Structures are given as structure tokens and as C-alpha cells.
Amino acid sequence: MEALKIANSLPMWLACGIAVVLVIAQALIFIKKAMDAAPEVGVTKEQVNKAIKSSALTSIGPSIVVLSGMLSLLVSVGGPMAWMRLSFIGSVMFESIAAGIGTGAVGVQLGVDELTPLALTMAVWTMILGSVGWIIFSTFAADKMEKIQAKVAGSNPAGLTIISSAAIIGAFAAMCSQKLVALNKASVATILGGLIMFVMMQITKSEKLAKLREWNLTIAILLGMIITAVL
Amino acid sequence: MKENFYSLEYLPKMHRIGKIIGVVAVLASFMPALTLGVVYGLWPDMAALGTAAVSAIASFGVLWFVEPLSYYPVVGPVGTYMAFVSGNISNMRIPCASMAQISAEVEPGSDKGSIIATIGMGVSIVINTLVLTIGVIAGSSILSMLPASVVGALNYLLPALFGALLVQFGMKSKSHTVLMLVIGILLNIAINGGVFSWLPGANNYLSTLVCVFSSIAIMMVVSKKKAAKAA
Structure with a gap:
């Protein structure tokens, strides 16, 4: 003690x-x-x-x-x-x-x-x-990485946006696939979260339902989580 | 609005503050160890500490370099300073930064996107620390206040969030996202199958590292080809 x-x-x-x-x-x-x-x-x-x-x-x-x-x-x-x-x-x-x-x-x-x-x-x-x-x-590499990234992006003004968007897709693809290959309830939650998000994005495409758009993610996450938990 | 405010005024200032806080953070992290020594006369057994440090570094040392490199294109320079002092990067900082960007409707990688991501990440650090502080004061009683079903369901929150965010970001470049998911799944099957067991701790970082950088490389090549075709 x-x-x-x-x-x-x-x-x-x-x-x-x-x-x-x-x-x-x-x-x-x-x-x-x-x-x-x-x-x-x-x-x-x-x-x-x-x-x-x-x-x-x-x-x-x-x-x-x-x-x-x-x-x-x-x-x-x-x-x-x-x-x-x-x-x-x-x-x-x-x-x-x-x-x-x-x-x-x-x-x-x-x-x-x-x-x-x-x-x-x-x-x-x-x-x-x-x-x-x-x-x-x-702490000491942050500004160096910034310079490298600027070089890779090159003169293309859209370069940085492309790098960031690609990196985000890559990062979430990695996190999702880690959950998916586990073949357990977490995999189910990953698929449900993605599917519900997809459906929500389709539903809220029309201008009438545009107000709902900012709730898309919350709905997808909560429904995905709750459905997985009760399955 | 000022021309080049972001790159000429904001970023240099953030680099300076970030570096100072990083150095102070390294010193602060030793405070509990020094307190044990100075107040209670408890110093580690140097030979045993050598062994322990070597095996801790063998397990995690690669992550010191690989994680900042992999997450840099996602969180940017300012995010890097914050994320690695506060930890919980993939499970909280990146999702919160992304959610903030989505609800503010700004592009990742743009100046606006970076400002919003910083605010989102900062808010998540404050909330996270508050929850932990309340939790440590209240002790275990706090979790027993939540029904077991709620605590169990929370395990599926992150997988559902990952799935939903992948769809959210991936809808703009569907075929690329599907390709990245296939790469991620194959890679994780290989990792779980022990293909990379010769790389120490590979299962902790390999899939994020490979997915982020292959995603950037593929998207840059494709966009260059598209630009060449258009020209």
C-alpha cells in the first residue's frame, strides 16, 4: 500500500x-x-x-x-x-x-x-x-515537414488541398480497414456508419432537406453505434 | 482580409509558440519522476531502467518518427504541435478536426481549413481534459453512474465514426476511396497474418503509414495525368 x-x-x-x-x-x-x-x-x-x-x-x-x-x-x-x-x-x-x-x-x-x-x-x-x-x-520536425510538403505540392496551387484530401482518405481507409479485418462487432459498426452516412448524403441532396445535412454525421455515428450494440 | 496573412504572420507565430510549448512539455513530463526522487528519495535502479527503456523504445521508438510523419499531411503544422503534446490522435484529434471542417464547410489543406482544424482540435483537448479531470476526482464511481449498456455501446462509436468519415470524405473521389480501402484491407490481412512480423511493432503504424502516403502518391499522379490531358 x-x-x-x-x-x-x-x-x-x-x-x-x-x-x-x-x-x-x-x-x-x-x-x-x-x-x-x-x-x-x-x-x-x-x-x-x-x-x-x-x-x-x-x-x-x-x-x-x-x-x-x-x-x-x-x-x-x-x-x-x-x-x-x-x-x-x-x-x-x-x-x-x-x-x-x-x-x-x-x-x-x-x-x-x-x-x-x-x-x-x-x-x-x-x-x-x-x-x-x-x-x-x-516539435522539431513540424516546420521541416511543412517545407517538404510545400515542395511536393509544387507550383500547383491545388497541390496542398490534394495532399490533405488524399491523406485524410488514406488515414480513414487505414482506420476502417483495421476495424474491418477484425471481423467482429466493430467491423459491423464501421460498415453501418459508412452505409448510413451514404444514405443520409443521398437523402439530403435535395435542397428541401439541406437543413438536415449538418446532422448527417451525428445520425450516422449514433445509429451505427446503437444498432451494433443491440445486434 | 490581409494578403498572405496566413503564411507570413500566422504560421511563423504558431511555429514559435509550438516549439516553446514543446520544450516546456518535455520538461514538464519529467516532473512526476523528479518529484518521486526529490520528495520521496525514490530513484530508479539505473541498470533496470536501462533494460526497461531499451525495451520500451524497441516497442514504441519507431512510432516517435512514423506517427508525426503519417499524421502531418492530415493535421498540418499547427495541428502537429498540439496533437503530439495531447495524444489521442486517431481516436479524437483527427475526427474532431475533420468534423469541425465539415460543419464549417472549409476545405482540408486550405488556410481556412487549417484555422478551423486548429480550433476543432483545441476544443477537443479542452473537453477531453475536463472529462478526465472530473473522472479522476470522482473516481470509478463515475463510470458506474452510466449503465453498462451505454459503456459497452461506446466501444462502437469510433468504428462507426471512422466509417462515416471515410464516406463523407470519399464521396468526392469514389474510385480512389474504394481503391484505398482495398489496399488497406489487403495490407491489414497481411499484417495480421504476420507477413511483417520482422518489422518491430509494425501492426501499430504500418497500415496508417502506407495508406496515407500511397493515397497521396496515387492521387497526385492521377491529378497530374488529368491536368496533362486537359492541357
């Missing part, structure tokens, strides 16, 4: 809180700067509001999925670390594997054996060392 007492102590809450505050601060600063820039590139207030609303609605579901992952991590490494790691750099899969590797190196099986203070320390260090590379590389 000693280790979990330390893991859930006030100094740990404060130390982890710094990172969480930083993540929120970054998001707020970037939102503010983007909103300031919006009128300069011709984005209207209405478009900004729509973007905020739909992003907020979209994030609730996945956030709850992450929350359930955090609660399982919380049991093994304590509240502060679980809270920080999943707000910051984290993904549930990475964190639990990295924590397990750390405790394993001193002979403690995460979630099976009792956590010792040394094992906790190992888990914390391994989670950090295993993940700083993401921030370091992305």
Missing part, C-alpha cells in the same frame, strides 16, 4: 497537474490565435462557432472511452499519473504497456503483484522515457 499512497500523494498531484495545465494552456492559446486569425483568412464568426460546437459534441464519446481506460490505469499507477498520462501525450495502450515494462524490470508484474515504491518509480520513468520522443521529434 505504501507505493500507492505515494502515487496518490499531494506532491504527485501537483507535479502531474503542471503537465495537465500545460496541455489546456496550449489548447487555449492555439484556439485564441486561430480565432484571431480567422477573419484575416475569411473565416466567419458563424463558421468558428459551428466548428466549436461540432468538435465539442464529437469529443464527448471518445473522451468517455479514454476515461474508462484511465480508470484501469489509475488502479495500477495511482490517480495523478493516470490523469496526467492520458491528458498528455498518452494513449491507453502505450501507457499500460510502458508501465508494465518498467515494473517488470524490477520483477513486479503490473496489476498482479503488489506495487512496490521502486516498481512505481520504474513505471513512471519508463512511461516518460518511452514517450518524450514523440514530442521532441514532432
Whole structure:
């Protein structure tokens, strides 16, 4: 119990809180700067509001999925670390594997054996060392990748749009096919989400139903999810 | 509206802020580990930490480079700074950025699209962090407030979202999307069949990497051919 007492102590809450505050601060600063820039590139207030609303609605579901992952991590490494790691750099899969590797190196099986203070320390260090590379590389490569992309896009003004549209299709094709080849209920949900979306897009083609269009995705996602769950 | 505001004023400013926050984030991520050491005298066993770090990096190190490269064309330079500090990229940042662009009716890859994606991503970070913060304060009791059927159904939310978004983005270039889906499915069957087991951790990144870049390459070649025909 000693280790979990330390893991859930006030100094740990404060130390982890710094990172969480930083993540929120970054998001707020970037939102503010983007909103300031919006009128300069011709984005209207209405478009900004729509973007905020739909992003907020979209994030609730996945956030709850992450929350359930955090609660399982919380049991093994304590509240502060679980809270920080999943707000910051984290993904549930990475964190639990990295924590397990750390405790394993001193002979403690995460979630099976009792956590010792040394094992906790190992888990914390391994989670950090295993993940700083993401921030370091992305932070220092972002402007270089921008230059490479501009070169690839070339003089064609539509080049960047083509690259982005192609990349988005590629990314979602990859995510869908991962779900599809699993041949389980997630595959069913993927197909249903796509099918319902297709139907909604056809139905709302007529101007009469144009108002419905902004609900297309929400309807497709919710129906796809609910039908899969009750099947 | 100002000419070239986006590339001459907005982007350089965002690069500067993004880099500063990235460096601070790396330092902040070590705070819990240092707290364990300074406050509780708990330092890791260096030999064991070496072993643990090596095996964590062997499992995830490739992702440090491959993920930023694969997701860059989707989230852009500003999105890259945010996405890799906050994590949860494929399950939340990209869907939220895309949903924001769809509801604001802006093109991905355009200046407007990038501004809207930044706002969408920022909002999703704020919501995600709020949900986790409420969750960690309330503890496990929060999930028990939701009926088990709801928590179970949420597992199908992301697959349905992926399917719906693929259709949404793919409708403009149907044959390309079908081709990418076929490539993705074949690739994932090969990955699951162990064809790439000689590549460490390939199942974590290979399908996104290959799909994103082959999609870009195919679409650029096709659009060049079309332009040549039109000329």
C-alpha cells in the first residue's frame, strides 16, 4: 500500500497537474490565435462557432472511452499519473504497456503483484522515457515537414488541398480497414456508419432537406453505434 | 482580409509558440519522476531502467518518427504541435478536426481549413481534459453512474465514426476511396497474418503509414495525368 499512497500523494498531484495545465494552456492559446486569425483568412464568426460546437459534441464519446481506460490505469499507477498520462501525450495502450515494462524490470508484474515504491518509480520513468520522443521529434520536425510538403505540392496551387484530401482518405481507409479485418462487432459498426452516412448524403441532396445535412454525421455515428450494440 | 496573412504572420507565430510549448512539455513530463526522487528519495535502479527503456523504445521508438510523419499531411503544422503534446490522435484529434471542417464547410489543406482544424482540435483537448479531470476526482464511481449498456455501446462509436468519415470524405473521389480501402484491407490481412512480423511493432503504424502516403502518391499522379490531358 505504501507505493500507492505515494502515487496518490499531494506532491504527485501537483507535479502531474503542471503537465495537465500545460496541455489546456496550449489548447487555449492555439484556439485564441486561430480565432484571431480567422477573419484575416475569411473565416466567419458563424463558421468558428459551428466548428466549436461540432468538435465539442464529437469529443464527448471518445473522451468517455479514454476515461474508462484511465480508470484501469489509475488502479495500477495511482490517480495523478493516470490523469496526467492520458491528458498528455498518452494513449491507453502505450501507457499500460510502458508501465508494465518498467515494473517488470524490477520483477513486479503490473496489476498482479503488489506495487512496490521502486516498481512505481520504474513505471513512471519508463512511461516518460518511452514517450518524450514523440514530442521532441514532432516539435522539431513540424516546420521541416511543412517545407517538404510545400515542395511536393509544387507550383500547383491545388497541390496542398490534394495532399490533405488524399491523406485524410488514406488515414480513414487505414482506420476502417483495421476495424474491418477484425471481423467482429466493430467491423459491423464501421460498415453501418459508412452505409448510413451514404444514405443520409443521398437523402439530403435535395435542397428541401439541406437543413438536415449538418446532422448527417451525428445520425450516422449514433445509429451505427446503437444498432451494433443491440445486434 | 490581409494578403498572405496566413503564411507570413500566422504560421511563423504558431511555429514559435509550438516549439516553446514543446520544450516546456518535455520538461514538464519529467516532473512526476523528479518529484518521486526529490520528495520521496525514490530513484530508479539505473541498470533496470536501462533494460526497461531499451525495451520500451524497441516497442514504441519507431512510432516517435512514423506517427508525426503519417499524421502531418492530415493535421498540418499547427495541428502537429498540439496533437503530439495531447495524444489521442486517431481516436479524437483527427475526427474532431475533420468534423469541425465539415460543419464549417472549409476545405482540408486550405488556410481556412487549417484555422478551423486548429480550433476543432483545441476544443477537443479542452473537453477531453475536463472529462478526465472530473473522472479522476470522482473516481470509478463515475463510470458506474452510466449503465453498462451505454459503456459497452461506446466501444462502437469510433468504428462507426471512422466509417462515416471515410464516406463523407470519399464521396468526392469514389474510385480512389474504394481503391484505398482495398489496399488497406489487403495490407491489414497481411499484417495480421504476420507477413511483417520482422518489422518491430509494425501492426501499430504500418497500415496508417502506407495508406496515407500511397493515397497521396496515387492521387497526385492521377491529378497530374488529368491536368496533362486537359492541357
